[in-house]
Amino acid sequence: MRAIKTLVVFLGVLLLAGLGLLGYGLYSKAPVKGTPSATSGAMATASAAEFGQLAVPVPAGSRVEQMVVAGERVVLRLSGGGSERILVLDPGQGKVAGGFVLTPEPAVR
Numbered sequence: 001m002r003a004i005k006t007l008v009v010f011l012g013v014l015l016l017a018g019l020g021l022l023g024y025g026l027y028s029k030a031p032v033k034g035t036p037s038a039t040s041g042a043m044a045t046a047s048a049a050e051f052g053q054l055a056v057p058v059p060a061g062s063r064v065e066q067m068v069v070a071g072e073r074v075v076l077r078l079s080g081g082g083s084e085r086i087l088v089l090d091p092g093q094g095k096v097a098g099g100f101v102l103t104p105e106p107a108v109r
Helices: 002-029 038-045
Strands: 063-070 073-079 084-090 095-102
Touching: none
Parallel strands: none
Antiparallel strands: 063 073, 073 084, 084 095
């Protein structure tokens, strides 16, 4: 019986230590109020001087319909000037990471 009590106390201490370490890990990774997050801080340090001016090829007559920041990438949705396009930009590298041309499927009869 004494061994079971010792085991229960030992496992309780391990459980509390694990919860304490989990709480510390979450607390240390949480952004501090009033300071920019790590992602926006990294984006702010990537200035135009680091990679110069990026020329993004778009069809004539296109316009930006939507711009979304996804992680370390910027996604642009373009319309007009032909088919709709989605461009993925990498500001850290200063280049176009990729793109998609949205084309309609042929009608199935």
